[in-house]
Amino acid sequence: MVTASVSGSATLVGTNTATASNGVATFTDLGVSGTAGTYTLTFSSGALTVATQSITVTAGAAANIAINDGNNQTATVGSAVATAPSVIVTDAQGNAVQGTSVTFAVASGGGSLAPSGTVTTDASGIATSPAWTLGTTAGSNTLTATSSGLTGSPVTFTATGEPGTAARLVITGSATQTAGSSQDLTITARDLYNNTATAYSGDKSLTFSGASTAPDGTAPTVTDKDGNAVDFGDPTAITFTAGVATVPNGTTSNGAMTLYEAKTSAIDIQVTDGSISAAGIYDLSVTVSAATLDSFTVTTTTYTDISSKTAGESFEVRMRAVDEYLNIDGTFTGTVDLASSSTMIRGDGVSGAFTNGLSPVTTVSLTTAGSQTITATETGGSASGDSNAFTVMPGVGVNLAVASQPSGGQSGAALPTQPQGQVQDFFGNAVSAASRTVSVTEPSGETWSRLATTGYGGFKHITYGVNASGDGRWVAFNDGNDYFYYSDDGATWTQSAYGVGPTYSALDSISYGTDAQGDPQWMANSRRPSNNYIRVKISSDGSTWSNVTSTGLPSGGINRTLVYGNGVWM
Structure with a gap:
């Protein structure tokens, strides 16, 4: 019986004994298992001298794949990891297997490989991926x-994409706001790929723009880190933490924005630190509405x-309902x-409805x-407002009034209290600029002078009034040619x-007054002599006349005169 053994860490597989026949022992399934390399086989049989044989063991078929290097790395989004990931392929005994194809592919995170993802293992059984560029979204990549x-x-290899440096600012907040109220802004620093730039931290000097002062001059503000309200356009200290600036709970500091000018369309709130900005799609569009009704303005139509x-002059005004900042x-x-x-x-009394x-x-x-003003007060309410103070000037001097009555005195001597005459306009205002010579006569006689110009012999119904511009005007009718004169x-x-x-050739009267709106009017009562039918004519300046439709006047000849008093024609 011959027994086989092997040196080192290798082991034998199969049957390690064989029986000799005719002096030869043949092994049928003997093998060596172990790390590739050179080993010594030893054969022994009792007291016989042992026999040895050197043998080289090579790697077997590829059986396993595992991570070699490059796992759990960190890199900036959009850039390649520092160490290319690699795997090792081995046989069942752990020997590196050369020539095995390995395919690398991006599984998540949106990254990329360059150029190809299929690699063959080298002599060490290692396959290294092409350059792995992480995706543009911060977070996990596989x-x-x-x-x-x-x-x-x-x-599976894992890598973490970290945000890049701050490339822009983004303002978020409410899209609507009431004038005079505040809203808390959130300002975020973002990198090139819109990830929050967490490295952007600490106190930053920001300047806000996009909002204007209210009509009353109140400027928009944003609070700084200490709660001070800073006007738009001035540097404002704002504190960022991990790329984000917010207003802390329970405070009004570090980004509370107050706007005062109301607009029918949205305004774009922007901000910059001098290098990066929030503008365009990254700014905040806000529509500001007026606050509650506070008062009224009274102005010209523009x-x-x-x-x-001038006293008696008609002019147009318009009122606006406004909040406390004069927004409509x-x-x-x-x-x-x-x-x-x-x-x-x-114009006094109730106005038309506002729109x-x-x-x-x-x-x-x-x-x-x-010096006068016009006041508008809400009908049935308390809100009111005045116009600017403006001067109403006297009209043309048309009347002479005694401003100071004389007192009696010694005969032949000057009266101790001298009489004073005052030139007044149609409404009784003193006309200080008038220059008149006043003579005092006894009531026993009057002195009249005749007009030097000829052609006025047929004048009658001479009437005095004031036109819309406040100027005095005489109006008469010439019976000689049936025309009006002024x-x-x-x-x-x-x-x-x-x-x-x-047809209506007889003129019975000319009177002066005002219409329902207070505009001056001369009215003339003309008559048809054949049947005494009456036609009323009207003029606002004494020059241009028109017929008016009148109702209620009798057709007989008893209605010959029109008079005006206390706002009523009779």
Whole structure:
């Protein structure tokens, strides 16, 4: 019986004994198992001298695949890991197997390999992947190495993608805001691939833009890290933690934004640290609505201050419903009551209904000279507002009034209290700029002078009034040619292009007053002599006349005169 053995760490497989026949012992399934290399086989049989034989063992068939190097690495997103992942292929005894194909493929994370993913193991049984570039999203990336039929296949490598340096800022918050209220902003630093740039930390000096001051001049603000409200456009200290700046709970610091100007369309809030910015799709679009109704403005129709006017002059104003920052309150649809520090002959009372916070255009006329204002008060409410103070100037001097009565005194001596005469306009305002010579006569006689100009012999119904511009004007009817005439000084007269015509040729009266809106009017009562039918004519300036449709007047000849008083025609 011959017995075989092997040196070193190798072991024999199969049957290690054989019986000699004719002096020869033949082994039928003897093998050596172990690490590839050179070993010594020893054969022994009792007391016989042992026999030895040197034998070389090579790797067997590929059986296993495992990680060799490059697992659990970290790299910046969008860049390759420092060590290319590699695997080792071995036989059942752990011997490295050369020439085995291994396929590498990206499993998750969105990375890439370059150039190809299939590699053959080298003499050491190692297959190294092509360069592995991680995906652009921060977080876990995986790569697999596959070789069909091997234990351990596929092998998975893991790597972590970290954010890159900050490339932009992003502002997030509410898309709506009320004027005067605040909202908490969140400002995030992002890398080139929009990952939060966690390395962007600490105090940063930011400048905000995109919002304007309110109509009353109040500027938009953002609070700094200490809670101070800083105007847009000024450097603001904001603290970032791991790439994000927020307003801490229970505070109003580090990014509380207050806007004051209301807009019908969105405004874009932007921010920059001088190097990177939040703009475009990364800024915050906010629509700011007006606060609650606070007051009203009274201005011209172009929303400017009211300029000086003449007593009795008609002019247009418009009211706006506004919040405390003078933003238009578009929700107000009520009316206001108009009043003035002056007597108003037009425009006082309830206005028309507002639309989108704006009143209809309203025509007003004031008669009291001096500094005046117009006040609008919410009908049935308490909100009110004044116009700017503007000057109402006296009109043309048309009346002479005794401003100071004289007192009695010694005969032949000057009166101790001298009389004072005052030139007044149509509304009783003193006309300080008027220059007149006043004579005092006894009531026993009057002195009249005749106009030097000829052609006025047929004048009758001479009537004085004030036109819409506040200028005095005389109006008369010439019975000689049936035309109206007008004069601004009483001496020079101009023939109107209008008359009464051949049918209604009799003119019984001319009167002056105002219409329901306070505008000046001259009214003339013309009559058809054949049957005394009446036609009323009207003019706002004494020059241009038109017929009016009147109801309620009798057709007989008893209604010859129109008079005006206390706002009523009779």
